[in-house]
Amino acid sequence: MPTDKNIELTINEGHASAPPKAAKKILDVAYDLFYRRGIRAIGVDEIVRRAGVTKPSLYRSFPSKDELAASYLRQYDLEFWERFDEAVDAHPGDPRAQILAFLTRVGKRTQRPDYRGCGMTNAAVEYPEHGHPARVVSEANKQELRRRLRAMAAAMGAQEADTLGDGLLLLIEGAYISGQLFGLGGPAQSVARNADLLIEASLKK
Amino acid sequence: MPTDKNIELTINEGHASAPPKAAKKILDVAYDLFYRRGIRAIGVDEIVRRAGVTKPSLYRSFPSKDELAASYLRQYDLEFWERFDEAVDAHPGDPRAQILAFLTRVGKRTQRPDYRGCGMTNAAVEYPEHGHPARVVSEANKQELRRRLRAMAAAMGAQEADTLGDGLLLLIEGAYISGQLFGLGGPAQSVARNADLLIEASLKK
């Protein structure tokens, strides 16, 4: 009598001998399709077809397509913070280097041929209605990102720490969007350089 | 035997005594709905219903929903450059003041309760497929914006003019997205201040 399969699925995983559950295959396929082509653009039929399962299997693990989309974003959230913390951990006690390491990697990813930006950002654009399950996850992720960027700006000793933190967030969001708008050679490749200039200007007395 | 009603509609308009054409009502309603709620989220039935016309009228003036979306964006493009040039014309020969005037107004607009970002940017997120009619218009708009920002950065005398122009574009796109993600009090309100800092840093020898 599972109360919430989606959550169970994220905390469970990897019993070594457990057969590949249908829910996992569904979420994996949904992740890929939702991210690459958009949530509204993908129907549940295509998801179950490519996952090699049937529709009732989807609706036994996920209460609705909207909730499946929210589960996709929760998974995205996990992997996002892995990437973020990887850059942070690489430069202990040096927030400026942490930011630049993160943005250097973002800038590189945006130059990949089929880069599709940030799944969180894209979902918020697709679902402007407040309270939509997917949007709720997206907003929470961005709030937390903003909080951390402002904290890092303060740790750098910026005079207007909140302004700098927000400025970095604007550059990041701009890189996500420009990456998928311009493709190779687009403005997103200079996100780290511009962040560095902005930080420099914000630290100057 | 109209070859292209959409274009005729933008160059015509305003015969004073002409009865309000169906095509105009359709485009006006589509503009509002597509911008506020998204293109994929709105069906043609809702458009014609709210426009007080019928579906055949829509398809007599627009070959498809995708082309209607493209027409909406062409209209958006016109109004966008009106706003942009308004800021430019207010400060002749002073590109830095032009940028800041434009960004100050963008920052203010992002703080409105139901701000929905840039119609161009949103359309590109909704339609990642290359060659989609809506995306084509959106990409052209952004290419031109990039070109102008880089030219203005060069006119300011920035050492890395292209880097600064691209940095300003990143801030702008970030403001569009953050405006609809965070609502009131979001990071987009500081876009002009951050742009000013970035420009300052880029001009310093």
Place this chain on the structure above:
DNA sequence: ATGTATACGTACCGATCGGTAACATTGTCA
């Protein structure tokens, strides 16, 4: 062996999607 619970599939639902065929009505200008 038999009950029981879980996992899965077949087949279907009403609603809506974008788009069209065929015809009636209107206003304008000659």
Place this chain on the structure above:
DNA sequence: TGACAATGTTACCGATCGGTACGTATACAT
């Protein structure tokens, strides 16, 4: 009055949308 173009009306199309009722297969415990 007649011709024409624009719009409206009604009804329809096949495809797809998200979602479900219901039967079946499998595994395990007793």
